[in-house]
Amino acid sequence: xxxxxxxxxxxxxxxxxxxxxxxxxxxxxxxxxxxxxxxxxxxxxxxxxxxxxxxxxxxxxxxxxxxxxxxxxxxxxxxxxxxxxxxxxxxxxxxxxxxxxxxxxxxxxxxxxxxxxxxxxxxxxxxxxxxxxxxxxxxxxxxxxxxxxxxxxxxxxxxxxxxxxxxxxxxxxxxxxxxxxxxxxxxxxxx
Amino acid sequence: xxxxxxxxxxxxxxxxxxxxxxxxxxxxxxxxxxxxxxxxxxxxxxxxxxxxxxxxxxxxxxxxxxxxxxxxxxxxxxxxxxxxxxxxxxxxxxxxxxxxxxxxxxxxxxxxxxxxxxxxxxxxxxxxxxxxxxxxxxxxxxxxxxxxxxxxxxxxxxxxxxxxxxxxxxxxxxxxxxxxxxxxxxxxxxxxxxxxxxxx
Numbered sequence: 001x002x003x004x005x006x007x008x009x010x011x012x013x014x015x016x017x018x019x020x021x022x023x024x025x026x027x028x029x030x031x032x033x034x035x036x037x038x039x040x041x042x043x044x045x046x047x048x049x050x051x052x053x054x055x056x057x058x059x060x061x062x063x064x065x066x067x068x069x070x071x072x073x074x075x076x077x078x079x080x081x082x083x084x085x086x087x088x089x090x091x092x093x094x095x096x097x098x099x100x101x102x103x104x105x106x107x108x109x110x111x112x113x114x115x116x117x118x119x120x121x122x123x124x125x126x127x128x129x130x131x132x133x134x135x136x137x138x139x140x141x142x143x144x145x146x147x148x149x150x151x152x153x154x155x156x157x158x159x160x161x162x163x164x165x166x167x168x169x170x171x172x173x174x175x176x177x178x179x180x181x182x183x184x185x186x187x188x189x190x191x
Numbered sequence: 192x193x194x195x196x197x198x199x200x201x202x203x204x205x206x207x208x209x210x211x212x213x214x215x216x217x218x219x220x221x222x223x224x225x226x227x228x229x230x231x232x233x234x235x236x237x238x239x240x241x242x243x244x245x246x247x248x249x250x251x252x253x254x255x256x257x258x259x260x261x262x263x264x265x266x267x268x269x270x271x272x273x274x275x276x277x278x279x280x281x282x283x284x285x286x287x288x289x290x291x292x293x294x295x296x297x298x299x300x301x302x303x304x305x306x307x308x309x310x311x312x313x314x315x316x317x318x319x320x321x322x323x324x325x326x327x328x329x330x331x332x333x334x335x336x337x338x339x340x341x342x343x344x345x346x347x348x349x350x351x352x353x354x355x356x357x358x359x360x361x362x363x364x365x366x367x368x369x370x371x372x373x374x375x376x377x378x379x380x381x382x383x384x385x386x387x388x389x390x391x
Contacts, residue, residue: 012329012367018197019204020272026207027268034261041254066221075218082211089204097369103344104352108366110344116334116372123336123375172340 013111014099022088098140101173112172114138121145121180124168128161132187136165141176143169146183158184203268282323282359295319295326298358302351306330309346311338313373319355320365327365328355334370 040054050058064070098117102108118136121143125134128147136145147161165180279296299317306315313333320327330351334343356362 010365010367013331013369015197019200022204023200023272024269026204027265027272029265030261031265031269034258034263034265036258038255038258038262041251041258044251045255067224068222071218071222075215075222077215078211078218079215082208082215085204085208085211089201089208100370102366103341104348104368105363105366108368110366110368110370112370113372115374116336116370119336119372119374120340126375 010107011109013097014095014109016095017093019088022085026085095140098178099175101175103173112174114140117143117169117172117174117178118145120168120172121165124164125161125182128157128164130157131161134161138178141178143178143180144183145180146185148185148187150187152186154184154186158182199271277318279318280320280322282319282326284323284360298355302328302330302355305354306332306347306351309343309350311335311340311343311346315351317351323359324361325364326355326359326361327367328352328363329367331369331371334372336372336375340370 036054040051043051043054049055096115097111097113100110100112102110104110115138117138121136121138122134122145125131125136125145125147130149130151131147132150133148134145136143138144143165145161145165147157149157151157161184162180162182165182169178169180279294279299282293282295282298284291284293295318299319302317303315306312306317311334313335315330315332317328317330320329332343332347334340352363352366
């Protein structure tokens with residue numbers, strides 16, 4: 001989501017995920033490293049010597065030469081982290097919702113979360129006679145559901161459950177065709 | 192409703208990545224003998240990296256300042272990741288000689304209450320945006336999957352959208368809505384009782 005004071009973009013909810021995790025990791029590393037460097041430098045100014053563990057690191061660095069393999073390894077590690085961060089920016093990530101045909105107002109942005117889509121499917125499956133337990137997971141364009149039943153007629157229940165779940169999805173005004181698949185587990189049978 | 196800063200987060204990541212790549216390239220060039228360190232007068236291969244470098248010879252103040260800046264930047268960065276509640280806008284109603292102002296949060300709360308009174312709505316968060324003559328609405332409704340989705344939306348139009356437009360005296364120029372679902376219990380509480388006799 002973006003900052004919205006006074007006005008907001010057309011798509012407020014239908015967005016790619018923001019990069020909170022890599023940002024938080026980098027910020028945390030910067031915070032810890034900055035604190036450590038600052039503390040070590042101030043300690044050196046006041047005592048004249050590097051405090052441990054920084055002292056041993058400085059000693060190790062002093063023994064390094066430019067052509068040492070460790071320098072190349074460090075360069076490689078930094079480059080790898082840089083590439084990973086760039087990928088974090090460039091790879092768009094999955095949306096957590098789907099657009100639905102707007103009904104509230106002209107040009108409205110209306111989205112249904114994938115969790116809500118799963119909830120509609122689970123609710124429909126629980127109405128099916130013989131279903132004891134239902135769960136569903138959704139992604140854009142597809143819902144995978146599973147039901148548990150004490151019944152032995154797995155195929156018949158599977159067809160009935162799939163039809164019920166697909167009907168529930170089709171009743172929703174989703175912007176794209178969404179396919180449902182249902183697996184049936186019979187209680188007491190090993191998978 | 193909350194606001195975060197997706198663009199800023201991407202820009203910060205790109206800047207960090209580019210800096211890391213530049214440092215990595217510099218280290219690699221120095222290590223391979225293709226470049227010389229700026230501070231060394233005797234840069235031939237085999238020279239010590241740090242023994243004559245500023246890192247250990249009197250630049251502790253600069254290091255302390257740089258570390259402090261790192262702490263400040265890291266803290267600011269972490270705090271900027273926290274989602275923040277956006278401030279409600281103020282709507283200005285002018286009527287000839289008199290002018291009145293209304294905090295949009297008051298109207299938004301009223302709309303939330305109205306939405307939550309609807310059969311298919313579990314909870315509602317509404318924020319009004321824009322100006323009084325060009326208002327907008329950002330809302331998140333938690334819907335009950337047992338209720339018909341279209342019926343829920345019809346009730347939202349009649350009980351939330353239209354009253355909002357009537358109170359503001361202007362149509363909503365932009366509406367952004369997210370529907371979140373409540374998950375039904377995974378196990379039917381009376382599953383055994385619901386089995387029809389021929390299937391049980």
